[in-house]
Amino acid sequence: MSGGVQLENANPVIFQRSGDRMLTASEEDEDVHDPIDDREIFDLIRSINDPEHPLSLEELNVVEQVRVKVDDTESTVGVEFTPTIPHCSMATLIGLSIKVKLLRSLPDRFKIDVHITPGTHASEEAVNKQLADKERVAAALENSSLLEVVNQCLSNRTI
């Protein structure tokens, strides 16, 4: 019987979703190259589902637009994410989901760095190191069950 599953963070603080992006005239112009900017990356990751709650990473303030740094000319993306509690054991999984979403969505030229907002997690160095190790990420994603969990986080939930 599955009853009484203990959630780690039973009463998370929920934040407001930001509105949709307003398109400018230059963005609508087909002839002008749109550089990838912070907002675009944020739009990719904001709806990632939290593994524990029926909420998105944006709603839990795990990801924020101010913590996304993109340099389109250098082809680098840096995302800082904030686990809801300092001993969150899902931190690596959340980081992996963000990384996978960006790897699947962005052009191959991008170097993607995902790490924990400094000072917000007890094992941030260990988690950051694992997320930065592309061989570990590659091997983990060859594991079908882990991949399944990641895909669940990345799926579009209909509310």
Added chain:
Amino acid sequence: MKEALSLVQRISAHPDSRCWFVSWSPNGALLASCGGDKAIRIWGREGDAWVCKTVLQDGHQRTVRKVAWSPCGNYLASASFDATTCIWKKKNDDFESLTVLEGHENEVKCVAWAPSGNLLATCSRDKSVWVWEVDEDEEYECVTVLNAHTQDVKHVAWHPKKELLASASYDNNICIYKEEDDDWECQATLQGHTSTVWSLCFDAAGERMASCSDDRTVKIWKEYPSEDGQGNLSWKCVCTLSGYHGRTVYDVAWCQLTGALATACGDDAVRVFKEDATASPDEPVFSLVAQATRAHSQDANCVSWNPKEAGLLASCSDNGEISQPLDRDEAVRLGVSDDHPPALLTFLQQLQISTHQSCLENGRNAPEDEAYSGTDLREEWCDDWTRHLFLSLELHLDQNWTAAEKIYGN
């Protein structure tokens, strides 16, 4: 006088997946490559071009991470994420699978053949290094399991002259192993790098070793007689090359013919360093003599010098390509070639997403994952991705899962 790296040929070796490693055969005529598509490809020269001679497809169930040629050139060993090492025997132009070495608990990261041809070393994410012995009947037997590292072991390399083994690890250290009284043991632990050591190699004489790391440096180590008076040797870091690499340095290769040092870096570049002949051997100076800053359009994973042809270097990349820049006093010709493949699917999209729905409902093992056995489950995942992996699986399937069974105890 600064030299230049110019591109000889660019090959799309492992379409739609990354190429992890390339290795030249001992006679320099063949190049083996392996990658995320679980295949090994053997390339040979036909006239001026390099063509694919053989594809070894069904040896592994997961990514093939590294390949190594035996010193005689008749055997090829491949290390895979499926936790096995396959030994292939060359028969004319083809290879057949001779045997599969099992034992590691998870991904095998490297395999290396000792110069004598009788010993083989493998290392894995399970933190261990295994040494295998092969006899005249082509039988392989594990002679020792070395647990000197505290984390994932990335690379192993044999000394060119002595029976000495070195390993590089995610724990930021390098370990040196030697056989003492019929027993293999860790002789020394070299600390110095501040992050994962990805690769290492010895120079032709075996007096020095180069290591490269996620800390963006390359370190040169030299052997010195130890102070303990017992005839042991110790290794000290005599040089650190920093400021050249923009990101993780994934591979370093020391040319046995010219002494040049090549590196493959996560900033897509391949670089060549040469030693200053006038510097003291205890304080060597290496300078950058050539670099191909856009050798690939993605991370360069491996560099390998041709053992017979001076200056010929092969490198491979995340975009599945192999390229061969040639070291020569010529103008540099760089840039993306015309036959660059169109936007590739990332390796992630290649993977089959199998739901294993019945397995998850019953909390039983997914058939292909050895790691999923009984109570070892939790330990396996504990130190890796999430302490509560199964807890989260339960939560996700909550709506449909009425007779759920907790996979591990409280």
